[in-house]
Amino acid sequence: MSAPSWPLEKSFTSLPELLFEHTRATPVENPSLLAINTPLVKLLELDESILRSSIGLSWLSGNSAPPNTTPIAQAYAGHQFGRFVPSLGDGRALLLGEHRLSNGELYDIQLKGSGRTKFSRGGDGRAALGPMVREYIVGEFLSAVGIPTTRALAVTITGESIQREKPLIGAILTRVAKSHIRIGTFEYLHARSEHAAIEQLVNYCISRHYPECQEAPDPVYSFCKRFIERTASLVSQWLHVGFIHGVLNTDNITISGQSIDFGPCAFIDTYDPATVFSSIDVNARYAYGAQPSIMHWNLARFLETVLFLLDDDTTKALEKARDLLQHFETVFHADWHLGIRAKLGLNTTQPEDAELATDFLNLLFSNKLDFTQSFRLISESSLPLEPNHALSHWHKKWIDRIHLSKNKRSTDATFSAMKQTNPLYIPRNHIVEKVLSTCQQTLDSKELDKLLSFLRAPYTEVPATEVFHTPPPPEWKGYKTFCGT
Numbered sequence: 001m002s003a004p005s006w007p008l009e010k011s012f013t014s015l016p017e018l019l020f021e022h023t024r025a026t027p028v029e030n031p032s033l034l035a036i037n038t039p040l041v042k043l044l045e046l047d048e049s050i051l052r053s054s055i056g057l058s059w060l061s062g063n064s065a066p067p068n069t070t071p072i073a074q075a076y077a078g079h080q081f082g083r084f085v086p087s088l089g090d091g092r093a094l095l096l097g098e099h100r101l102s103n104g105e106l107y108d109i110q111l112k113g114s115g116r117t118k119f120s121r122g123g124d125g126r127a128a129l130g131p132m133v134r135e136y137i138v139g140e141f142l143s144a145v146g147i148p149t150t151r152a153l154a155v156t157i158t159g160e161s162i163q164r165e166k167p168l169i170g171a172i173l174t175r176v177a178k179s180h181i182r183i184g185t186f187e188y189l190h191a192r193s194e195h196a197a198i199e200q201l202v203n204y205c206i207s208r209h210y211p212e213c214q215e216a217p218d219p220v221y222s223f224c225k226r227f228i229e230r231t232a233s234l235v236s237q238w239l240h241v242g243f244i245h246g247v248l249n250t251d252n253i254t255i256s257g258q259s260i261d262f263g264p265c266a267f268i269d270t271y272d273p274a275t276v277f278s279s280i281d282v283n284a285r286y287a288y289g290a291q292p293s294i295m296h297w298n299l300a301r302f303l304e305t306v307l308f309l310l311d312d313d314t315t316k317a318l319e320k321a322r323d324l325l326q327h328f329e330t331v332f333h334a335d336w337h338l339g340i341r342a343k344l345g346l347n348t349t350q351p352e353d354a355e356l357a358t359d360f361l362n363l364l365f366s367n368k369l370d371f372t373q374s375f376r377l378i379s380e381s382s383l384p385l386e387p388n389h390a391l392s393h394w395h396k397k398w399i400d401r402i403h404l405s406k407n408k409r410s411t412d413a414t415f416s417a418m419k420q421t422n423p424l425y426i427p428r429n430h431i432v433e434k435v436l437s438t439c440q441q442t443l444d445s446k447e448l449d450k451l452l453s454f455l456r457a458p459y460t461e462v463p464a465t466e467v468f469h470t471p472p473p474p475e476w477k478g479y480k481t482f483c484g485t
């Protein structure tokens, strides 16, 4: 029998060398597998038994690299909390290579927590188990509700402890992404006036992520436009499941339009657009309701890097950039309305719809109601509250609105469609924290797998699982997340 192999491609290394550094993972003492993502293994047409074997474990822990692979750390820059940092890069990650599916799709396979690289600055290159498991959970949920996202293929325990405020269990996440190119990758080149390299990177992104733009009259403009559309729709989808990314720095925004880097991310419970969970986001820059405008800001940073490709005439280039940013707003609003209409079961367009949606959100806010539970309750034709005049009044109007005569489908059909749109299960902060702490105690994935079984089918109620979908008890008010780096 021949030795197991994992034939990974390396198209990224065709790009200018200043974008990456050949690197090796730092071996770990005593690796063991916490979890393998079986649905993703299947999707990637991989062999789970190889990944679970000792050679597989050695690849996933960075103790060896699959034959003929040449891992790299990628360079990028980024605006962190508004401040430009010209050199960030994979300080604790490496790209093993790119995995091709039989249908031609290409996925980056990255190890996160694999040791120091040229880009580590003061860091130790390592990651802790808790945050890596959180990243796994969030990716699975976003994927289950159809939101573009990077996902975890495996979580490996290194057998080493890492020093943070206190010693923590070290772990490595195997991350799968359409690519790890970020706005920050463009900024890295822009800050160094590497114009030819930016042009190469644009062409690479078009052929890898936006092949439809190749035939457009102006491929670069069309690429920017499509990228902006994907990003606008991403943010709108986040809002509709109550997701707060937490660190929307430009280095955490992928060019492919996937969600990435779930550090201090969390889901809102009571509806309040000003909600912030991240302990480091002291100015609420990345609050729930700020995400669309911050993404708009991030896209402006991106457009600065490709401005010279939009037009030789700077005035014209700026005009195009302004149009593109305006396009973000247009697409975001359209997508947001489309999403909220689906959440409210509105199947036709009526003049009162926008107001109906805003009124409901205002009622959730003023009554401090749980966002996820409220949408789910109305989908089950209940009210999210004890008798309350304003809410009952709204509910009457809404029931009238979804009547067959206006909505062109039976109320029952509306309710069942809503139940396929409004998840019952989300990664509730208090539940996620409990699972993370169990994983750290038991070093097995039993509780994690149980939570994932609900999150992967988040619309389908499983009997006797109230603890998984009930809003947090009051002592969870003021919950904070930490970056976990």
Ligand code: AMP
Pocket: 088, 089, 090, 091, 092, 093, 119, 120, 121, 122, 123, 124, 125, 126, 127, 247, 252, 261, 263, 483, 485
């Ligand atoms: P993040 O907050 O995870 O998006 O990371 C921001 C930057 O810090 C990236 O360049 C990371 O590679 C780097 N970084 C985060 N944690 C570490 C660490 N423990 N060691 C080295 N670099 C790190």
Ligand code: MG
Pocket: 251, 252, 261
């Ligand atoms: Mg990051």
